[in-house]
Amino acid sequence: DAKTTQPPSMDCAEGRAANLPCNHSTISGNEYVYWYRQIHSQGPQYIIHGLKNNETNEMASLIITEDRKSSTLILPHATLRDTAVYYCVDQTGANNLFFGTGTRLTVIP
């Protein structure tokens, strides 16, 4: 079963920051945390990943706690197009990704 835990759903007002939490208490020391999203039934889209340090790219920011047991994905200014299911993804085996049930983010006008 999924090694990550996320709330099933969240709402966010358009233009506001969306903060999506994830617990990954069983993550090992050399495993990265990845975030993907899936808009409707499209293929999962890579957002960001990190190991220990906080990360930022053009899509989002990733805050990882010092103990690495949880992280938060931040979409700084959510738009309607950010409505999607967001997955905090664990990497199992050598390279395959284990998707949980994710958080359904709804951006409200």
Added chain:
Amino acid sequence: EPEVTQTPSHQVTQMGQEVILRCVPISNHLYFYWYRQILGQKVEFLVSFYNNEISEKSEIFDDQFSVERPDGSNFTLKIRSTKLEDSAMYFCASSERPSRRNIQYFGAGTRLSVL
């Protein structure tokens, strides 16, 4: 921006028939994957492929499934004798290198409908 392309976008087949789903990974990528998503359910890993052989496979990937890289660009998933429960979205993905720091890029998927 380079992308993973999958064909067809929708495949309808009769139970018991063979289907081949096709994928063109990103050109400089070395690691290839198939995932599936039954309607309303999670994205599930099927198989990974590297250096012309299967690297890992899940319990779902039984003898009815096979993968092949027939040439330098295509990566295919074959289901020999489809069952109703094979109906799902099938996603191909590729990554640049096999490592723990592994960003996978997904195609738009093929919707397989088994009647």
